[in-house]
């Protein structure tokens with residue numbers, strides 16, 4: 637009887653998913669981002685159910701991180717996206733009963749707000765017969781994300797929507813382009829369980845960069861991208877240096893230097909801040925190394941029961957119907 641009730645509660649017409657993402661990927665502040673999925677097949681990203689047509693727009697929220705969202709669902713990004721989608725189309729749409737599975741922690745550096753935005757916009761576009769092109773949809777997603785973080789940046793919405801490692805292309809009609817990746821690379825995402833709002837982590841950033849600093853930043857990102865195209869793994873790893881955000885944000889994540897020393901001694905390729913933090917990402921050369929890094933980070937970085945550490949591969953598919 638109870639199972640029957642639970643099934644009824646979880647019934648739906650259509651179900652959609654968008655993966656977690658790591659903005660910046662150390663070397664590309666606001667310009668580079670990657671989508672990830674756990675090797676164990678877990679859905680580490682938000683799921684949106686279109687439960688049924690409804691007289692009014694309704695949202696129910698379930699999932700591990702539901703408690704990190706405001707109790708009042710009316711302010712939720714999913715509902716804001718419905719309004720923005722209607723406005724973009726310039727017509728009133730039939731209303732829906734929706735259910736969000738909040739599987740990503742909020743203010744975590746895992747692109748949590750972007751993930752809800754992407755899954756919602758993707759779902760509405762698919763459900764209503766794809767009236768928007770991918771480019772229009774991506775622009776809508778970035779505008780919604782800009783409303784949360786205080787400035788429009790595509791490095792979470794683009795990979796969560798399109799999958800892969802995405803490089804943003806300023807002033808290009810393409811918006812972004814997928815980059816090559818080393819298939820054997822694994823990424824361990826370790827979230828300590830504490831919240832760091834993206835807005836707050838952007839407030840500590842330098843307002844200006846000197847000419848020398850700008851050249852070094854552009855140079856290091858170019859070195860990383862060219863190393864990927866040349867399949868030069870050692871040079872790609874050597875280029876993973878964050879010259880913009882990390883120096884300003886390390887005081888907010890004081891464990892980073894010590895953890896990095898320990899992991900690099902274990903052979904891990906790189907440890908960086910995922911998005912605005914506090915999640916850290918460890919780039920690993922293979923499964924065994926990723927397992928070691930995950931065990932170490934679980935033991936030394938997780939702080940409470942909201943914490944989670946996931947061994948991931950690149951998510952090539954991005955947002956999709958399940």
Ligand SMILES: Nc1ncnc2c1ncn2[C@@H]1O[C@H](COP(=O)(O)OP(=O)(O)O)[C@@H](O)[C@H]1O
Nearest residue numbers: 712713742743744745747748749750752833834
């Ligand atoms: N569905 C949602 N998912 C995530 N955040 C949401 C959602 N709806 C509203 N919010 C609000 O948006 C803000 C997201 O904060 P932010 O620091 O940008 O998170 P993240 O870095 O994880 O994307 C929070 O104030 C949160 O309460």
Ligand SMILES: N[C@@H](CCOP(=O)(O)O)C(=O)O
Nearest residue numbers: 659666745746747834911912
């Ligand atoms: N480029 C942004 C990325 C923010 O990612 P989030 O997952 O922390 O929202 C930044 O570094 O501010």
